[in-house]
Amino acid sequence: MAVATPPTPTAGERVDRLELMWQSRPGVLGWLTTTDHKKIGLLYFWATLVFFAAGGVEALLIRTQLSQPNEKLVSPNTYDQLFTMHGITMIFFFIIPMSTGAFGNYLIPLMIGARDMAFPRMNALSFWLFAASGIFIYTSLFLGIAPNAGWFNYVPLANRQFDTGRNIDFYSLGIIFNSISSTLTAGQFIVTIFKSRAPGMSLNRMPLFCFAYLAASLGLLFALPVLSADTILLFLDRNVGTHFFDVAHGGSALLWQHLFWFFGHPEVYILIVPAMGIATSIIPAFTQRKMVAFPLVAIAELLVVFIGFGVWAHHMFATGMPTISLVFFAAATAMVVIPSTIQVFAWCWSMVTGTARFRTPLLFIAGFIFMFVTGGLTGIMFLAIPFDQQVTDTYFVIAHFHYIIFGAAVFPLFGGMYYWFPKVTGKLYYELPGQISFWILFVGTNLLFFPMHIVGLLGMPRRVYTYSDGLGWTAYNLAETIGGYVTLVGILLLLGNLAASYFRGAPAGPDPWHGPTLEWATSSPPPDYDFPVIPKVTSAYPNWDPADRQEDRRKLAEGVLVLDEGHEQVATSPVDGLFAEIVEMPHESPWPIILALTVSLVFTMLVLQKFGVAAVMAVLCVLALLGWHSKEPQES
Amino acid sequence: MTLRRLAILQWVGLMLGAWVWGAQHALGWGITEATCNSGHAAAGIDHDLWQAILAATAGALVLGGGAAAIAVLRATRETSYESAPPLGRMRFGAIAALPANVIFLMIILLDGLASIFNLACRQA
Amino acid sequence: MTDYVAGGRRLDEVPRTTEAAEALAVSRALRARLGPPAACWGMLILIASEGMLFAAFIATYYYLRFTSPEWPQDGLPAPKVLVPLILVGCLIATSVPMQLASRAARGGRLVATRLFLLAALVVQSGYFAYEVHDFQDQLRKFDIGRNAYSSIYYTLLGADHAHVALGILFNLWLLGKLARGLTTYRANATQAIAWYWHAVNLITLAVIGTLLSANV
Secondary structure: OOOOOOOOHHHHHHHHHHHHHHOOOOHHHHHHOOOOHHHHHHHHHHHHHHHHHHHHHHHHHHHHHOOOOOOOOOOHHHHHHHHHHHHHHHHHHHHHHHHHHHHHHHHHHHHOOOOOOOOHHHHHHHHHHHHHHHHHHHHHHHOOOOOOOOOOOOOOOOOOOOOOOOHHHHHHHHHHHHHHHHHHHHHHHHHHHHHOOOOOOOHHHOOHHHHHHHHHHHHHHHHHHHHHHHHHHHHHHHHOOOOOOOHHHOOOHHHHHHHHHHHHHHHHHHHHHHHHHHHHHHHHHHHOOOOOOHHHHHHHHHHHHHHHOOOHHHHOOOOOOEHHHHHHHHHHHHHHHHHHHHHHHHHHHHHHHOOOOOOHHHHHHHHHHHHHHHHHHHHHHHOOHHHHHHHOOEHHHHHHHHHHHHHHHHHHHHHHHHHHHHHHHOEOOOHHHHHHHHHHHHHHHHHHHHHHHHHHHOOOEOOOOOOOOOOOOHHHHHHHHHHHHHHHHHHHHHHHHHHHHHHHOOEOOOOOOOOOOHHHHOOOOOOOOOOOOOOOOOOOOHHHOHHHHHHHHHHHHHOOOOOOOOOEEEEEOOOOOOEEEEEEOOOOOOHHHHHHHHHHHHHHHHHOOOHHHHHHHHHHHHHHHHHHOOOOHHHO | OOHHHHHHHHHHHHHHHHHHHHHHHHHHHHHHHHHHOOOOOOOOOOHHHHHHHHHHHHHHHHHHHHHHHHHHHHHOOOOOOOOOOOHHHHHHHHHHHHHHHHHHHHHHHHHHHHHHHOOOOOEO | OOOOEEOOEEHHHOOEHHHOOOHHHHHHHHHHOOOOOHHHHHHHHHHHHHHHHHHHHHHHHHHHHHOOOOOOHHHOOOOOOHHHHHHHHHHHHOHHHHHHHHHHHHOOOHHHHHHHHHHHHHHHHHHHHHHHHHHHHHHHHOOOOOOHHHHHHHHHHHHHHHHHHHHHHHHHHHHHHHOOOOOHHHHHHHHHHHHHHHHHHHHHHHHHHHHHHHHO
């Protein structure tokens, strides 16, 4: 039951006070200085769509170049930049920021009954750093010197001897720049999830979406620094004359791979776990039943990421390491499947035993399960070291990870866009075009990625800019390219449907799906302060507890936990949600965007190799931080 | 059983397996690198013996973690994992701990057995 | 309706901590608060992230070592043991005044807080000054670009010194804030910065231990 209409006149006054406390500046200045998690979520949404388009253009150029043998659409040099930027863009500038920055930011405070994240200004900083890092790395593309050694950038190819231009320096610095943003987001989610839940929301009453995002955030926190370390060492090798990766002077080329994949494998679980969280939110809503085996699904989400930290060398089975070293990673790879399987069974069982309504969101989840299982099966095949050594660096690998990434990470994002569209916009989307967009996408992605299994087994290596006729690869490549364009049609229909629905859709009301979690207990779109009272929580499906929602209306009428004396938020204990304190939160601020600008200057000077000037810019960063911390909560 | 003791058992059940496996995995791989790499070929490590000790110790600790989780489950028989904290949350933690400990035990056994039964330092 | 119970506590027992702007109010508010503030959790996040960075560098050290027939490479000298260990001991000892400062701040004892912080800062600054001098001295003996050993040696050591420098800047900022009185914000900051120093001290021990292990 939404607390959209105040139940009594004094309640109305309290709501008015809240509106005043939490209102934001109008216009562009409001967006540039916002710390509201919903606005930041929307900024991320639009920015990541732009990068998705860029990555998609790169993909279609690749596919068109490969549609025919001996095609000359792009040069080999351009092709190298295209596939490298495609990988970097889709992973670092689309999926991670869309799932964490857009969906996570918008939904986590709403699902835990909070008014905002734990560190609102840092949240804004995450976004501006992300946007700046994207501009930084794309500048290299427009200058024709984009990274060109693949998204995992192996040495010695990526070292100074073989890649002499600035391409790889854009890679190293761009990756570090972006990882600052993601680390801040991950830290934000962890602290918010542990400290800002509504009183009474103990961990066994926290939505599974939050468990998934907690897992992804812990993964990001512990994986990203290792990537930063790797790229720092590469930057030093290329610019300062160190010899970490230089075998001639006692270094090791394999060191790059170990450090990279120690990050890189958890990264791919980080890509799919938020999507699993989205699936675990959509299924209860569209089956109107609680998730089967709730505690097992919760731990499975955490286990996937944790065990995923122990499998990295399965990307290195063809490097000549001894069998006894590699078996540790084969063993862990075998077992990491189990938590994912637990989740798949739980989802399917919930759909079979509930009353499933296959509206567009649930269709995307069904498609996701199909593609995740397919991609997972090929994943299991890779743990067999002899098989892996045959298919390493062929299109079989590309097929596997695109089934997982597009099927398991992106399909739920599309489903989630439809599911939460009414909440964010207050309008209903058009159902029939939604379903059609799903089917076109499903056919398109399978046509695009399935033949890659076959052509990989037939020996087609990855990252080749063309191939000869008569190898038996031609028909498959053409089919894949057609599939790529069909996928494009599906994406355009999806986005067009959402755009049209935004302008002409029917009003949605607070709760069109009878959803289980708290975001459906407030108006659509939510007010700036999210909830007029801090909600009462006694289960993991609070919107299905009418007594508690009735209690909230009573609390609003009597002024209990309305927290309208300032810009106020609760803090609770991390495990059992005991009420710890009431804190005054920061409101709008220019410091996040200012700090992001000074950080951009540092990275720009570094890539230009003006190290002295970079140090001066770093002093500017310190000044910005001092400004940020000059005003204390009791002064606002 | 006191609440405090129950809480300790719940966290041990939930966390011990993870850290024990993490250590066995890192150390076990480290032993193979130390055995096979040029820098320490003369270190005099009996590879198979160390792997066996490591896996056995780790396995025993994980079993202990599982036992702790089972103890909490038995003590919270009357509660549901959906109930109010602390008991509901403890039962939730204990239920979650069970598949975790099983999986960690399996990886430890696979790790240990595979490293012992394969020929030391032969290239894959 | 202040006797309303939410999250296991009555509403009138729950402090509005950020309002407290002088010593007595701060100590009262923080006594009624459950557990550390979000600022400390944020600091834990920074510690985890930087800790992993050092773990990666330390792992790099050992990986390069295990893949080298000779360590240090090219007959370079292993680091001296006694002086570095004594210095690290002095640095780690500053965890004591930092922790005492943290408790004094939460207890509303402003003068004690300032004194403990100052004591820690003096030792930390002395440590850092000596280490900078020593770093430059060593660079004259063997350059960073000599081989993989020198590369990881100076990178690991330099990263550690940078984090000590950052901690010194934190302490200077904190002393500046505390010069104008005690608020909950400043007490939270003292607690968080104490945690930072405990972490840096542990990391320094790990780094120096790693570098000195070349003697083994």
